Amino acid sequence: MTKNYEKYTLEEFITDEDFICWVKYPTEESESFFQTLIKNTPSQAQLIHTARVAIQQLAVASKQEAPADEIPVIWTDIEGNLIGTQASRAGLQISWKYWVAAASIVLVVSLGFWLNRNAWIKPTSIYTQLTKSSAKPIREVVNTSSSATAVTLPDGSEVTLWPDSRLSYNESFEGDLREVYLSGEAFFDVKKNAKIPFVVYANGLVTKVLGTSFSIKAFEQDKQVSVNVKSGKVSVFAQKSNQNSDPETKGIVLTPNQQVIYSKENEQLTRTLIAKPTLLLNSQELQGFWFKNAPIEEIFSALEKAYGVEIIYDKEVMATCRLTTSLTNETLFEKLDIICAALDATYKLIDAQIVITSNGCN
Template sequence: MKYNYSDVNDFLHDDSFVRWVLFNENDARWQRVMTSDPAYPVLMDRAKKLILAVQEAEKGDELASSQGEVWRRITEGIRANPARERPVFYRNLSQGSRAAIGRAAIGWAAGILLVLAIGWVIITTFSTRPEAGGTSSLQGVAAPELLSEIVNREIIPMTVSLDDGSTVVLQKNSRLSFSKPFGKSGRKVLLSGEAFFEVARDSLKPFAVYSGEIVTEVLGTSFSVRAFEKDNEVEVNVKTGKVSVFRQDAAAAAQPRQPAIVLAPNQKVVFSRKDEHFDKRLVDNPLPIRELSEYPRQRFEDITVPDLLKLLEDRYGVQFVYDRSLLERCVITTTLNDEPIFDNLEVICRTIGASYREEDARIVIESEGCNIR
């Protein structure tokens, strides 16, 4: 019987193979697979070593020692002499066939390194939030083989429902990993790509999204995260509620924890992977956070600009910075609408001869004031 396995990744993505390695299930079948193709023993051995290395790391009590052990195994495997792993059939092949296998071996190595990287990220990021001066641990987090993974390879977004009632809209070429069900230590997911989260509120169990170098933590809110591996930046946008964003990587874990960036609705933070710097801003297009119907009065005749700005702050959740003594003599006639806030600001500033700029997720209005009221 011919089996359709072409590289290490094919074995690693086969749940039956993983269970054979861990629990020796269906041993007769996998013995047949091993002897069905001269290349399979090498591929299966490499996949088996990787699975056992990750499992061994999970057994350790301390994350630091576990990471060191896994990394030692990884580096030793990479440094191992390839000639010792070549089966007998390899020595009997022609030079051309050997070259073809050599090219294939590069693909195997790339696949192994990719899966090692994924396993390493799972081990390092699915840890509890580090305390100042302390170390992280894997206590309460599911072992890698118990993680569920969903990948959206379609053009249209994919909606994922989680056990706690939260929903995730996963964009194209994005991957979401999570334990099922969530552990007692909290609700933790791993994101590679872009997704919008609507989190069910649970004051006892924060919801944390691990995305590359940063973690976004909430109790119950809606927000989006964009963290593709190829991008130079990681971005978190908040629609409702509040979230905190902080660093979570090998470098930050060894140092006292820096204060988290707290985001409110219509705010975002951009983390530069090059500069390792957070930049807090307004979202590109701040939209109303309160319905127009909540305001009994929507048409205003000769309203002072400070009073109008107060209404806009309440409607959009955006903070304005201005000199009230200069603007309190400025009046305007307007109607509340559903337009983006910047469209409203353009009208206000043109009317009173002012200008505005964004600074640290706030809007600063600069004006020389009005002469008449």
């Protein structure tokens, strides 16, 4: 970047594409550049901070949905400020780009004031918004200790609530849904009830199950929410108030040893395997994990069954591949390392699937 940021004004920062990209979509390179700029040019530090906050607040404000009766008040305030700003600039010839920047600053100030006096719209209060809007009586458990707290829900489901976390739930699970609200981290062991789905709302992400065990990490200050499944199946989807269609149809179904990462900023769901997939078979079934000159198809099939994963490979190319090995004590990825090393193959994870690449065997 060869721009003279040392002499930039507030308007120039707010309309600079590289600066906006750094604020909204920081990369290692841009973060290093602007942090160095702040360090080497202390006179610009406060201006850079103000411009950065302005862009962030505009991004947040653009996603908020104000009540219909509040909208005229907001725009009256903004319009008044804009008129005042426009009058003060009478006689000046400025480009549209700088007028947009000035208007943006006024908009940020007006919306910032409005956001502060209306607690329901604070970005960090999703949990509070949902619990307050519940039509049913809510019970809350807050874990301020340094260890996990056990919580038993009305239907007998068990929750392990980790420190600095809070959990709210309906005092009785009567009706069409068993609804739970989480801010923080918890492990759920849900009682099966095919007639009444179990739903967890966790800072923008919705997890829906019938009966299973899974964990959720959803702290308000974090940029991501994660869900990983231990047993059963889980439907995960983003919670969007302005979405007309069924949001669950755009979600992801997770099975054991899978997890999803939800980016709050981009509102994107990414599925992958958990770091250490666990065996889904008992000790007796594991005795079959010894192979003597076995076709690779048989070995891959056994791994799929043992870990609940899908292994994709070219069966025709690897049709002649055979292996003698014991795979009882290693982790899934250690097993894959052994197999691929023996067959001169490689593997990668794509959308929670294991994709094997091989040139075949002689």
